[in-house]
Amino acid sequence: MARQKFIAGNWKMYKTTAEAVAFAQAFSGIYGGGPHEVAVCAPYTQLAALKDAFAGTSVKVGAQNMHFENEGAYTGEISPVMLTEIGVDYVVIGHSERRQYFAETDETVNKKLKAAFAHGVAPIVCVGEVLEQRDAGNHFDVVKTQTEGALYGLPPADAARLVIAYEPVWAIGTGRTATGDQAEEMCAFIRGVVRALYDEAAADSVRIQYGGSVKPANATEILTKDNIDGALVGGASLVPEDFKAIVEF
Numbered sequence: 001m002a003r004q005k006f007i008a009g010n011w012k013m014y015k016t017t018a019e020a021v022a023f024a025q026a027f028s029g030i031y032g033g034g035p036h037e038v039a040v041c042a043p044y045t046q047l048a049a050l051k052d053a054f055a056g057t058s059v060k061v062g063a064q065n066m067h068f069e070n071e072g073a074y075t076g077e078i079s080p081v082m083l084t085e086i087g088v089d090y091v092v093i094g095h096s097e098r099r100q101y102f103a104e105t106d107e108t109v110n111k112k113l114k115a116a117f118a119h120g121v122a123p124i125v126c127v128g129e130v131l132e133q134r135d136a137g138n139h140f141d142v143v144k145t146q147t148e149g150a151l152y153g154l155p156p157a158d159a160a161r162l163v164i165a166y167e168p169v170w171a172i173g174t175g176r177t178a179t180g181d182q183a184e185e186m187c188a189f190i191r192g193v194v195r196a197l198y199d200e201a202a203a204d205s206v207r208i209q210y211g212g213s214v215k216p217a218n219a220t221e222i223l224t225k226d227n228i229d230g231a232l233v234g235g236a237s238l239v240p241e242d243f244k245a246i247v248e249f
């Protein structure tokens, strides 16, 4: 089955609302659509403005995190209900920065994944090893554990429409990209984990992105690999011309 490639920007904690709207206008002015799915994942306070600014275009909008409960005494948190109310299409779950700085665990990732599907916000779940784990040769084990933890108890139909982003932590924001072959090797491995947990059909339809220093200069090498179905782009997604070059790789 042909999987549609999916390129998502992750703005992290960058851009004010005015800057976000300016990006949307500039990007819409130079990008008229294409064969690949495109989304921008922005800070919460920019999401409603971005949905408006991208209305009538094919560009989708995502959040970068959410709580798994619908509501409750969780000061500072945002629920899936709040995201669906403003039409948010995607939510990034379990980014390595949230695992590292905000105590995200495989267990909370799993709960958030299930909540996202329950509310119709499509999750992009992130997995990836740190440098010490790769250097020690443990990267496949680490990514397998994270993937199995994220998908625990997830029905096959949800697994099939999942987006998994493989982001080796050592390649994030460092300019040190995984080679196309390293990225392909791990994305194929993750597909194998999904195959073992579910079946061939789920493995065939799950989309697996690579993330970590994706730039216009390396986008084609990465995005033309068999098992790499897209990219999760940090820094280069902040610049309309760079993001356009990547989504039109």
Ligand code: 13P
Pocket (backbone or CB within 6 Å): 010, 095, 167, 171, 172, 173, 174, 175, 211, 212, 213, 214, 232, 233, 234, 235, 236
């Ligand atoms: P960079 O593209 O800036 O390395 O960030 C990758 C990332 O973390 C995307 O989620």
